[in-house]
Amino acid sequence: MKGPHTGPGNHSARVRRCNERLLLHTLRRIGHVSKADLARLVNLTSTAVDSHIASLAGAGLIEFTGRHVEDRHGQPASRIRLASRGSFGIGVRLDCTRIETVLVDFAGQLLGRRIRDGVLPYPSDVAGVVQDDMHDLLQVLTEEERTRLAGVGVAQPHNPGSSRHERRLPSETSLSYDETDFAEELRRTLSLPVCNENDGTAAAIAELFYGCGRQRDDFLYLFLGAAIGGGIAVGGDCLRGASGHVGDFGVMPVSPGRLASASRPMGQWDVLLSRASLDSLTRHLRASGEPVESRAGLKNCIAQHQPAVDEWLDDCIDALAPALRAMVCLLDVPVIVVDADVDAGLIEKVIRRLRVALAADAPQARGTPRLLRGTFGAHAGAIGAATLPMFFNFSPRADMRTGQTESLDSFF
Structure with missing residues (x-):
């Protein structure tokens, strides 16, 4: 006997839902597109796309814009896009x-x-x-x-x-x-x-749904916050792992930091968040005499090019570059996206120094991943x-x- 969710009607509903999601995904990547182009891109018949478009339009998820002529012999065709207030x-x-x-x-x-x-x-x-x-x-x-x-x-x-x-x-x-x-x-x-x-x-x-993922399916995402974390996009989805800890870069083992402000690890190895996080930057600034008490204060120190910021950056990249190199060797992703809770030039400094460090340490059999700035900054989480x-x-x-x-x- 078939189970309650294995009948042909349920399978048909799943296929329809998958196709409609695929249409939305394509529109998110392309922007405005004609129905004919949309059918070609998702490899569906014009009749099937008509049905899906009617359903999505009825749900308010897509809308129709002005008409255009595709070529000198073609007929005018309306264009379709996502409805920003559809959900x-x-x-x-x-x-x-x-x-x-x-x-x-x-x-x-x-x-x-x-x-x-x-x-x-x-x-x-x-x-x-x-x-x-x-x-x-x-x-x-x-x-x-x-x-x-x-x-x-x-x-x-x-x-x-x-x-x-x-x-x-x-x-x-x-x-x-x-x-x-x-x-x-x-x-x-x-x-x-x-x-x-x-x-x-x-x-x-x-980042995958609204940012650089609109152009690519595979990347490593790194976020410098109070701690350090991120995620891994492969095949248009984010990996999770058995316990949801994929991308928990902060606990990766690294050698202890060399800064006088570095916290002392409990064992032989330290963890990445002790050297490559905004908490560690704040700790080093305070040890250098800067009374940092908030994100605004941290941002001001970065904007003022305090020497302690560059000292921390040297130690941060020294720990971060080999950790990222190891991740890239395992995952074979072509892009690393870097974002942070504060900016004032910090993100570009991290990307620039990482680019140099990764290129210097790249083995002959491997290239250097492209480094991109994240889309959302402090709003990312x-x-x-x-x-x-x-x-x-x-x-x-x-x-x-x-x-x-x-x-x-x-x-x-």
Whole structure:
């Protein structure tokens, strides 16, 4: 006897959903496109594409723009694009010193943002804070648009209590997040679906869905925040691993740092976040006499070209370059995307120094990956959280048929 989900009707629905997601994925990459081009790119018949377009237009996910003539003998044809207000996502990023809640539209545009700075309260107190901020953000949407919310995404570090020694965090609060499923807490208080990811993977998903992933399926994503994290995009999807820790670069083993401000590891090896994170930069600036107490203060020190920043950069790249080289050897990705919680020139400095260090250490049998700047900067984690419900609802992910994306190259 067949199970309840194996009948032909269910299979047909899955195929239809996959094809519609593929159409949305193609439109996200191409922008405006005619129906004929869209059918050719996704290798579907014109009749099938007509049916899918009608369904997507009825759901408000696509819209029709002006008409154009494809060639001197052709007939005028309307063009299709994603409807930016076809769907919306709410993202909540939790860090040990900040609660950030954002609203984004289907095109990835930031429509609103609420930030609460300060030591993160206990999980039981955060849900009410987030609800208040969500209520404020939703005021920019009409009543009808609120029915198009894809859901809420939560991005937070995995097991913050496990890195409390390296990050010098309050043990009681950080350990409380190890023992609490905040997404489940939020799910119980909302009438919306809630999904969660670690903050590095969420930021990588935003880059895949809205950033450089619109042109490429494979890259390594690196985010310099209070700690250091990221994600790995392969084949148009982000890897997760058995426990969701793929891209947890911060715990990669490295030799102890040489700076006088370096924390002393508990064993022979240190971890990457002790040498290549904004916490380690802040620690070194304070040891050098700079009273850094906030992101704004850190940004000012970078903008003022404080000598301590360059000292930290030397030590950071010394640890980061071989770690990235090892990752590239294992993953064979052609691109590394670098982003950070603060900028003031820091991202370009990191990319420039990494480019030199990776080229100097490249073995003869391997080239040097291309280094790109990330799309979202300080917003990456929160926009990544908001992208989660969009990604899981609308991306073809692993269902994308092999060979589809190669034909898109001619449009860039």
